[in-house]
Every structure is written in C-alpha cells, then in structure tokens.
Amino acid sequence: MNAxxxxxxxxxxxxxxDHVQRNGLKSSSRRxxxxxxxxxxxRHVTADELLRAAxxxxxxxGAATIYRTLRVLQDSGLVVERHFEGGASQxxxxxxxxxxxxxxxxxxxxxxxxxxxVEQAQERLAARFxxxxxxxxxxxxxLCPACQKKRAAKAKRRxxx
Amino acid sequence: MNAxxxxxxxxxxxxxxDHVQRNGLKSSSRRxxxxxxxxxxxRHVTADELLRAAxxxxxxxGAATIYRTLRVLQDSGLVVERHFEGGASQxxxxxxxxxxxxxxxxxxxxxxxxxxxVEQAQERLAARFxxxxxxxxxxxxxLCPACQKKRAAKAKRRxxx
DNA sequence: TTGGCTGCAAATCCTTTGCAGAGGT
DNA sequence: ACCTCTGCAAAGGATTTGCAGCCAA
Numbered sequence: 171m172n173a174x175x176x177x178x179x180x181x182x183x184x185x186x187x188d189h190v191q192r193n194g195l196k197s198s199s200r201r202x203x204x205x206x207x208x209x210x211x212x213r214h215v216t217a218d219e220l221l222r223a224a225x226x227x228x229x230x231x232g233a234a235t236i237y238r239t240l241r242v243l244q245d246s247g248l249v250v251e252r253h254f255e256g257g258a259s260q261x262x263x264x265x266x267x268x269x270x271x272x273x274x275x276x277x278x279x280x281x282x283x284x285x286x287x288v289e290q291a292q293e294r295l296a297a298r299f300x301x302x303x304x305x306x307x308x309x310x311x312x313l314c315p316a317c318q319k320k321r322a323a324k325a326k327r328r329x330x331x
Numbered sequence: 332m333n334a335x336x337x338x339x340x341x342x343x344x345x346x347x348x349d350h351v352q353r354n355g356l357k358s359s360s361r362r363x364x365x366x367x368x369x370x371x372x373x374r375h376v377t378a379d380e381l382l383r384a385a386x387x388x389x390x391x392x393g394a395a396t397i398y399r400t401l402r403v404l405q406d407s408g409l410v411v412e413r414h415f416e417g418g419a420s421q422x423x424x425x426x427x428x429x430x431x432x433x434x435x436x437x438x439x440x441x442x443x444x445x446x447x448x449v450e451q452a453q454e455r456l457a458a459r460f461x462x463x464x465x466x467x468x469x470x471x472x473x474l475c476p477a478c479q480k481k482r483a484a485k486a487k488r489r490x491x492x
Numbered sequence: 493t494t495g496g497c498t499g500c501a502a503a504t505c506c507t508t509t510g511c512a513g514a515g516g517t
Numbered sequence: 518a519c520c521t522c523t524g525c526a527a528a529g530g531a532t533t534t535g536c537a538g539c540c541a542a
Contacts, residue, residue, distance in 0.1 A: 194496085195496065196542070197542090198497060217532080230498090230499070231498085232498070232499045233531095234499070234500080234532090234533075253414050253416065259531085259532090272462055274462070275465055281460050281462075287452045288449055288453075291448045292471055295446060296471055296473055299442050299476075301435070301471070301474060301475055302473050302479055304474065305471075305472045305473075306469075307416075307468060307470045307472075309467060310453055310462070310464055310466075310467045311465050311468075312457055312463050312464040313463040313465065315460075355521090357515085357517075357521050359516075359521085359523085362522090377506095379506085392523085393523070395508075395525080399522080399523085418505090418506090419506060420506080420507090
C-alpha cells in the first residue's frame with residue numbers, strides 16, 4: 171500500500187504474474203487492465219462497475235472476462251469477494267491486513283475497521299467448537315453520523331408542521 | 332421457544348395472525364403451512380427447501396407463494412434472511428435472542444453462537460465511528476471437527492501410497 | 493504448435509412479477 | 518362484493534458456461 175492509500179499497481183501486477191506463472195496460466199493484457207481499473211476505483215466495486223470502467227480503455231472487453239479475471243485474482247489472493255446485504259457481490263483488493271465493515275443502511279457508505287478484541291474472540295469461539303478457522307465476515311449495519319442528522323432534521327420538520 | 336429447542340408453532344401462528352390483521356392482510360392456510368414446515372425443519376432453510384417440504388403437504392403450492400410468504404414473515408419479524416457465502420439465501424426463525432454463525436466450509440454445517448465480548452466490541456466500534464447500530468452479521472468460516480478428521484485421513488492415505 | 497484466454501450468446505440459478513382465477517372477510 | 522392470495526409462466530438480474538477464434542509461451 172502506497173501513500174495514496176491504494177495498493178501499488180506495479181506490485182499487484184507482479185504478484186499476479188507470479189501467481190499466473192506458478193499455476194501454468196498465461197499473462198494477458200485484459201487481466202492487467204482489470205487490475206489497473208481496480209486500483210483507480212474505490213476499494214469496493216461490483217463486477218458491473220469494473221466492466222463499465224474497463225470498457226473506457228477497451229471497448230470490446232466482456233462481462234465473462236471480468237468474472238473470470240476476478241476468479242483468478244481471488245485465487246491469487248489479491249482480491250476477496252463480499253456479499254453485503256442486497257444486490258450484487260462487491261470485490262475488494264487485499265493489502266495484507268484485512269478489515270471488517272461498518273455500513274450505512276441509508277447512504278451505503280462503507281467504513282473499514284479492525285479490532286483485536288473481536289479478532290481474539292473469534293479464535294476463542296472457533297476453538298470452543300473445535301473449528302479450524304479459515305475466514306470470517308463481520309459487518310455492522312447502522313446509520314452513519316450524516317444520515318442520523320438528516321433523519322433528525324426531517325423529523326424536526328415534520329414536527330414543525 | 333419450547334423444550335424441543337424450536338419456537339412454538341401455535342405461538343408463531345398467533346403472531347402471524349396478529350401481524351396480518353394489523354396490516355389489512357388476510358389469513359391463509361398456505362402461509363400457516365409454510366410456518367409449520369419451517370418449525371419442522373432445521374433452523375436454517377432455503378426457499379427451495381421450504382418449497383419441497385411444503386409440497387409434501389400441498390402438492391400445488393408454488394415457489395412464488397414461498398417467496399411471498401417469506402416476505403410477509405420477515406415483515407412480521409418472525410423470520411430473518413441471511414446470505415451466507417455462495418448460493419441461495421437462507422431463512423431463519425427468530426426467537427428473541429439473536430446469534431452469530433460458525434459455518435463449515437466443507438459440509439456446510441452451521442453452529443450458532445453468542446458472545447458478549449463481541450457484542451460489546453460492536454457497540455464500542457459503532458460508537459467510535461459515530462454510527463447508530465441497527466444490526467450486524469458475524470460469520471466465521473472454517474473446518475468443523477468432523478471434516479478436519481476426514482481431511483487428515485485423506486492426507487494420510489495419500490502419504491501411504 | 494499447444495493450451496490458455498476472450499467475446500459472444502446462450503444457459504443457469506435464484507428471485508420477482510403479471511395476470512387471471514380462488515379464497516377470505 | 519371487494520380485495521388479497523395463489524399458481525403458473527414469463528421476466529429479471531447476477532453469474533457461469535460452451536464454443537470458435539485469438540494470443541502468449
């Protein structure tokens with residue numbers, strides 16, 4: 171992750187090439203394009219958003235390529251897929267440390283966070299049930315500060331009537 | 332929730348009738364059938380599982396009715412929908428206290444758990460970002476004890492060759 | 493040259509909707 | 518009677534797959 175807060179593109183391309191080579195796959199400019207577009211967009215994107223953005227650079231790229239590329243990127247560990255409530259999957263670049271999500275149910279803004287207490291509790295819980303933990307999802311849904319204010323203002327207006 | 336560990340059917344039917352009446356809807360035997368089937372099956376079921384089971388009692392019931400009924404049940408607060416990773420939504424009867432999930436990535440068995448430490452951490456995190464918390468998802472994915480053994484046995488067999 | 497990659501279109505899977513008739517109040 | 522509920526079939530959205538040609542190694 172560089173100073174821009176986004177993972178470094180060249181680094182990502184290198185990791186992708188490594189994975190591709192190690193698994194008897196082949197390099198391709200489309201796959202690197204998807205990676206480029208990914209770094210330009212916000213951290214959470216849907217397959218369709220990637221497709222539209224990728225078409226700005228390569229009008230002939232198809233949805234199938236996006237999905238197939240996303241699978242390769244997931245296999246290589248560069249990307250994770252997330253199903254938030256409702257709608258399509260979101261894909262997210264991985265940058266070493268993972269994070270959980272706090273999502274506004276009104277404006278859909280996503281805040282990432284990380285918490286050691288929860289982390290440890292997860293290990294403890296898995297151990298209690300004899301599970302070998304592989305991954306987890308932890309998402310909190312609520313109203314962000316801005317949307318709370320908006321609601322409060324709206325309620326006030328109603329009262330004033 | 333009664334001694335069987337399943338919510339009480341009569342109680343559920345009563346709650347459903349209340350909701351239906353309060354909202355100008357109408358009672359129907361199909362909706363109560365879905366509720367019955369729900370209590371007979373494990374806690375987590377897909378729409379398709381409900382459909383097949385319901386057809387044992389009423390061969391003519393259709394998928395649309397299941398989905399429409401599930402929406403009514405959700406509106407009434409009796410059921411919640413969950414999108415675990417991959418595949419179809421699962422629906423779950425609500426019985427007052429909520430719980431989180433530990434899911435085996437191999438055999439898909441689901442263990443429910445409840446943890447105060449995590450619960451408190453969630454409140455704390457939401458507060459830190461000024462969010463007003465409404466709900467959350469917390470799912471741990473891993474290998475259950477049985478599937479760990481199966482994998483170990485398989486690995487051993489390979490080694491023996 | 494080989495075998496992976498791609499676009500395109502068709503196919504799937506899950507879920508929702510339109511419509512005409514059945515059923516509850 | 519009125520308005521909701523239902524089955525059926527068709528529509529929908531997201532994702533996957535089959536296939537024939539393209540491209541990298």
